[in-house]
Amino acid sequence: MSLPEYRGLTWDHPRGYRALEAAARDVAPGQGLTIGWDRHSLEGFEAAPIADLADRYDLIVLDHPHVGEAVAQDCLQPMESLFDAQWLAELETAAIGRSLASYHFAGSHWALPLDAATQVTAYAPDRMEAPPATWDAVFALAARQPVALSLAGPHAILSFQSIVAALGGARPAEGFVDRQAGRDAYAIMTALTGATSRAFLHANPIALLEAMAAGEPIDLVPLVYGYVNYTAGGRVGFADAPRGPGGIGSILGGTGIAVSKRCVVTPVLRTHLLWLMGEAAQRHFIPAQEGQPSLRAAWSDPAVDARWGGFYSGTRATLESASLRPRHDGAIAFQTEASALLRTGLIEDEPAAAVLNAIEAAFHRHHREGTEL
Numbered sequence: 597m598s599l600p601e602y603r604g605l606t607w608d609h610p611r612g613y614r615a616l617e618a619a620a621r622d623v624a625p626g627q628g629l630t631i632g633w634d635r636h637s638l639e640g641f642e643a644a645p646i647a648d649l650a651d652r653y654d655l656i657v658l659d660h661p662h663v664g665e666a667v668a669q670d671c672l673q674p675m676e677s678l679f680d681a682q683w684l685a686e687l688e689t690a691a692i693g694r695s696l697a698s699y700h701f702a703g704s705h706w707a708l709p710l711d712a713a714t715q716v717t718a719y720a721p722d723r724m725e726a727p728p729a730t731w732d733a734v735f736a737l738a739a740r741q742p743v744a745l746s747l748a749g750p751h752a753i754l755s756f757q758s759i760v761a762a763l764g765g766a767r768p769a770e771g772f773v774d775r776q777a778g779r780d781a782y783a784i785m786t787a788l789t790g791a792t793s794r795a796f797l798h799a800n801p802i803a804l805l806e807a808m809a810a811g812e813p814i815d816l817v818p819l820v821y822g823y824v825n826y827t828a829g830g831r832v833g834f835a836d837a838p839r840g841p842g843g844i845g846s847i848l849g850g851t852g853i854a855v856s857k858r859c860v861v862t863p864v865l866r867t868h869l870l871w872l873m874g875e876a877a878q879r880h881f882i883p884a885q886e887g888q889p890s891l892r893a894a895w896s897d898p899a900v901d902a903r904w905g906g907f908y909s910g911t912r913a914t915l916e917s918a919s920l921r922p923r924h925d926g927a928i929a930f931q932t933e934a935s936a937l938l939r940t941g942l943i944e945d946e947p948a949a950a951v952l953n954a955i956e957a958a959f960h961r962h963h964r965e966g967t968e969l
Contacts, residue, residue, distance in 0.1 A: 600862050601630045604655035607641035615887035628864040647671045654859035657851045660698035661927040663706045668925035673855045674704035692892040693915045699852045707852025709890040714846045714918040715758045715819040716911040721833040723815045731838045734818045741815040742792040748800045752935040754847045755819045756781050761919050762845025772959035782948040789942040808832050821849045824888050827905035834907050836914040848918040926962035933958045
């Protein structure tokens with residue numbers, strides 16, 4: 597008798613695929629199913645139209661800005677239709693920070709938090725004793741050592757939002773950014789868009805961390821999505837994002853596993869998804885496969901932390917306090933356009949008012965009236 601077969605799509609980095617592929621090979625057959633995982637690039641993960649992917653895959657690894665688009669396209673199954681409400685409530689408590697809450701939109705959850713990440717500080721441990729803990733200390737370090745901002749793809753606007761959060765700026769009820777906090781954040785980014793930031797302008801977070809791990813001249817990236825993989829051998833150190841007047845500022849990343857409308861959900865598939873989200877897999881199996889778990893129990897486990905060079909204890913406070921991105925239908929297109937506007941403004945030294953006006957206009961253009969943010 598053949599096992600039920602499912603097709604999944606994840607992203608092409610060890611953090612994104614090793615645990616899923618190992619589970620498909622070593623665990624799923626014993627549970628009574630077969631899963632084949634395809635991969636796409638980080639850029640595809642960040643920007644591919646979710647409805648197109650849902651037409652071709654049963655399981656999709658995505659991040660939370662996609663959920664508004666997914667709801668508008670009616671291409672995913674809500675987790676409430678697949679799992680018990682009490683289990684979801686327990687998962688809400690067990691997941692670190694807003695990892696599960698980030699997938700709640702229009703009254704339902706649209707993915708399970710497979711992986712947790714947020715923008716944190718990355719530094720070269722062999723070139724500094726300790727990373728700067730505040731934005732003032734980042735400026736002091738940048739005067740004497742190479743510091744790069746993460747500006748490629750959507751990451752310029754994500755870094756901007758993290759700095760706004762550290763400055764205490766709240767998103768307006770009907771807009772994208774508090775104008776004073778936006779001006780101050782733009783000034784910080786302008787000051788740090790020096791030779792190093794320009795040299796690595798088109799490097800995504802993976803490329804930035806690989807460059808740092810290889811010993812290239814980047815001593816600090818004050819905001820970049822954390823990747824536990826690069827702690828191996830002490831190549832890269834990670835710490836909480838810099839603090840400002842509003843405390844730690846960071847914008848949540850991480851990934852969720854969603855179920856498309858085309859998927860025929862069987863009890864054995866539910867069993868596999870429950871296993872992936874269970875404490876045994878999250879504390880042992882996933883970290884052993886270079887994954888980055890989403891349960892607080894794994895992030896608080898001393899053995900997991902020690903194995904990965906203090907990554908979890910060093911960044912846990914940032915993840916617990918991280919803010920969400922806009923998730924409305926159009927959020928992906930907005931963050932792409934806004935990042936391009938911000939990146940150009942920084943490189944060409946455009947005035948803050950013009951750049952912020954263009955970003956605010958893009959936000960309203962990509963936000964449909966009456967839809968949830």
